[in-house]
Amino acid sequence: MTFAIEAGGLTWCGEMIWRQYRTVPARFRLRAEGRRLGTEYVARCRIVPRAVAFVSLDGIPARRGLNSLAIAMAQLLGPSVYAEFDLGASQTWLVATGKDGCLLPGSDKIYTSEDMATERETLSGVPFDQRLAIPEENLSAYLAQLQPAPLRLSPVSLAGFYRRAALVLGGAGAVYAGVSLYHHHLAELTRLAALEAARRNAKPRIEESGPAEWLDACLDAAALPSLSNGWAMASWACEGTALRVNWRRAGGQISDAPPGSLADNGNGDIQTVAFSPRPGRHELPEQGDPVRSFISMLQRAGIRATVGSSRVAAPGQDSRQGVTVISVQFTWPADPRDITWDRYARLQIARVARTVIATDLSSHDLSYSIRVAFAAADLPKGVH
Structure with missing residues (x-):
C-alpha cells in the first residue's frame, strides 16, 4: 500500500512497483500493465527516464506536487548502496541501488521483520559499496536533504x-x-x-498464479549482478519455482563464489534460488484457440517456433486416456514481459533461460529461450 510523508513542504510517496525498460513501451501498453497489476496510475519521473512506476494512491490526493521518495533517496545515497530505513512497528523500508544508481528489484517496498530477512538473503550476492541501517529517529535528517523528484501521473482507467x-x-x-x-x-x-x-x-482462497505472474517472479529473482567478486554470470534458467544460475570463475576464488554447488573442478558454481509467484492473474484469457493465437502472435513478430505434442497420463492410467500437452519452444529477442501471457488460456511457462556470457567469458546474445506448454483434451487440427 502506497504511503505518503510530508517533509520540506513536499509530499513524498513510497512503496510503488518499479519497472526498468530499455525502451519505454507505448502508453496503451503501460496502461494494460497497470490494469494487470491492479494499480490506479502509471507514474514517470524525469530523473529516471527509462523507469516506470505503477501505483495506487489509496486515498492520497492525485494532485501535482507528489514526489518519489525512492528516486530522491537513491539520488541522495548514490550508486551501489543498500539502505534499510526503520519505520517503526517492525516495518522496514528498503532502498538498494546498482552501480548505475538505478533502483534494484525489491526496492521501495515495506517489509516485516521476517520478509526483510528473506530479502537480505536475496540480495546477499550483490557487492554493495555501502550498507546502511537507518534508525527511525534519523529518518527526518535524510528527508531534509532530499531534492525534489516530481512524479507525472497518468490514470490507468480512461x-x-x-x-x-x-x-x-x-x-x-x-x-x-x-x-x-x-x-x-x-x-x-x-x-x-x-x-x-x-x-x-468471499472466503479467502489462494488462486493459482498466471504465467505473467510466474514470469515476473522469475525475472525478479534473476535480477542479479552479472559480475560478483570475480565470478561472472554465464547463464540462468527458471523452471518450476526455482532459478538456477550458472556462474563461471573470472579471476576470483571458489571461496568468493555465490552460495551453490561446485562445478567444473571449482571453475564453476551453480546457485539455486527459490521464488514465489504472486497468486492470481490480472487479465482474463481470450476466447478461441489459445495455441493458434499464441503461434500467430509469434509469427507476426517474425519468431520461428518448434511445436510438438505428447500424451500425459496419471500414474496407473492408460496413456490413451491422458491429456494432450502441446509444447511451443522459441527464442524471444526482447523483454518477455512484452508478451501478454495471461490472455492465452491453459498456457504454462515450462522454462525460461538466458545465456549472459559465453564459455570464453565474451558477451553473448541477450535473447531468451522459452518453452511453454498448453494442456488440451484433443490435439487441434494442423498441429503434429
Whole structure:
C-alpha cells in the first residue's frame, strides 16, 4: 500500500512497483500493465527516464506536487548502496541501488521483520559499496536533504476521457453522446463496486498464479549482478519455482563464489534460488484457440517456433486416456514481459533461460529461450 510523508513542504510517496525498460513501451501498453497489476496510475519521473512506476494512491490526493521518495533517496545515497530505513512497528523500508544508481528489484517496498530477512538473503550476492541501517529517529535528517523528484501521473482507467468528452463535444447530439459515455462509466463503476463487494465477502482462497505472474517472479529473482567478486554470470534458467544460475570463475576464488554447488573442478558454481509467484492473474484469457493465437502472435513478430505434442497420463492410467500437452519452444529477442501471457488460456511457462556470457567469458546474445506448454483434451487440427 502506497504511503505518503510530508517533509520540506513536499509530499513524498513510497512503496510503488518499479519497472526498468530499455525502451519505454507505448502508453496503451503501460496502461494494460497497470490494469494487470491492479494499480490506479502509471507514474514517470524525469530523473529516471527509462523507469516506470505503477501505483495506487489509496486515498492520497492525485494532485501535482507528489514526489518519489525512492528516486530522491537513491539520488541522495548514490550508486551501489543498500539502505534499510526503520519505520517503526517492525516495518522496514528498503532502498538498494546498482552501480548505475538505478533502483534494484525489491526496492521501495515495506517489509516485516521476517520478509526483510528473506530479502537480505536475496540480495546477499550483490557487492554493495555501502550498507546502511537507518534508525527511525534519523529518518527526518535524510528527508531534509532530499531534492525534489516530481512524479507525472497518468490514470490507468480512461474514465477521465469519458468526462472530458462530455464537456468538449458540442450540440444536442454531442451532449447526448457525452451523457451516454458518462452513464456507461457509472454503470462500469457500479459493476466494479459489485465485484469488489463480492470479492471482499468471499472466503479467502489462494488462486493459482498466471504465467505473467510466474514470469515476473522469475525475472525478479534473476535480477542479479552479472559480475560478483570475480565470478561472472554465464547463464540462468527458471523452471518450476526455482532459478538456477550458472556462474563461471573470472579471476576470483571458489571461496568468493555465490552460495551453490561446485562445478567444473571449482571453475564453476551453480546457485539455486527459490521464488514465489504472486497468486492470481490480472487479465482474463481470450476466447478461441489459445495455441493458434499464441503461434500467430509469434509469427507476426517474425519468431520461428518448434511445436510438438505428447500424451500425459496419471500414474496407473492408460496413456490413451491422458491429456494432450502441446509444447511451443522459441527464442524471444526482447523483454518477455512484452508478451501478454495471461490472455492465452491453459498456457504454462515450462522454462525460461538466458545465456549472459559465453564459455570464453565474451558477451553473448541477450535473447531468451522459452518453452511453454498448453494442456488440451484433443490435439487441434494442423498441429503434429
